[in-house]
Amino acid sequence: MIGDADEISAMPKLGLRFWVLWCAAFLLISVGFVAGLLFLIKNGLWSNWVGIAVSLTFGVGVFTLSVTPYFMMHKRGLAPKMREPHRRYTMRFLPAMFAYVLILTPAVTFFQDAKPGGVLAWLVAIAPAVPLLFAIRAILLYYKEEDDEFLKAMATQSHLLATGFMMAIATAYGFLDLFGLVPHVQTWAVFPVWALCLFPAQAITHRKFR
Amino acid sequence: MRELRAVMGWSQAEIAAMLDVSRQSVIAVETGKFDPSLPLAFRIARLFGRKIEDVFFYDD
Numbered sequence: 001m002i003g004d005a006d007e008i009s010a011m012p013k014l015g016l017r018f019w020v021l022w023c024a025a026f027l028l029i030s031v032g033f034v035a036g037l038l039f040l041i042k043n044g045l046w047s048n049w050v051g052i053a054v055s056l057t058f059g060v061g062v063f064t065l066s067v068t069p070y071f072m073m074h075k076r077g078l079a080p081k082m083r084e085p086h087r088r089y090t091m092r093f094l095p096a097m098f099a100y101v102l103i104l105t106p107a108v109t110f111f112q113d114a115k116p117g118g119v120l121a122w123l124v125a126i127a128p129a130v131p132l133l134f135a136i137r138a139i140l141l142y143y144k145e146e147d148d149e150f151l152k153a154m155a156t157q158s159h160l161l162a163t164g165f166m167m168a169i170a171t172a173y174g175f176l177d178l179f180g181l182v183p184h185v186q187t188w189a190v191f192p193v194w195a196l197c198l199f200p201a202q203a204i205t206h207r208k209f210r
Numbered sequence: 211m212r213e214l215r216a217v218m219g220w221s222q223a224e225i226a227a228m229l230d231v232s233r234q235s236v237i238a239v240e241t242g243k244f245d246p247s248l249p250l251a252f253r254i255a256r257l258f259g260r261k262i263e264d265v266f267f268y269d270d
Contacts, residue, residue: 081232148232149247150235
């Protein structure tokens, strides 16, 4: 509600019902993605196009979820004016993550099928990392450009919390992996898991300052 | 801060624009959810034409 009337909450409220539904959708998409991957691989249904379709569906789902709270706030007239540093961060981070989803599966399947060598092998292998490096750059630039100390504090707490979640997950999963109880996960998964951890981290941080 | 703002007849959006901060920052400071840095606290006090200790109090 951007007007002359005073607001008593720093963070706009969307209500418990909205966030319960949002969390349910987040869980559904995450579990569905992992279950879908395992099902396709175990049943021999995995192919380049299936992999691209699954990755794209997951990417679109996560993107839709991430913008839904802002869309709802705009719809209800609750959305605070987006400052320029945050707008630039969004315009850098989301395309980078989308590019990552687009590049990952083709790079992996091309590497497995075509078995490139030499420089091409290195280029294909590093290709999925490039968008993630741009995503990390977007985060660092946000800290450099954001001059609003409250918003910067919110971002810092969210990022620290997400890092804590990610470390907890990685540590627990690492030991389960060590004893052969779960499938091995490559270390490249750290950043995507961290990015997913940002969702609950931001929800907790927003709740604290509400 | 809220009382001083009311005296001056400024809205949260107006004071946010004058301080070049987000409206969320103004709300968070007013509601005591966020302690501003010393430079921002000085800027807020200067905006009201007051000393910093007239605007912010240390709460035990």
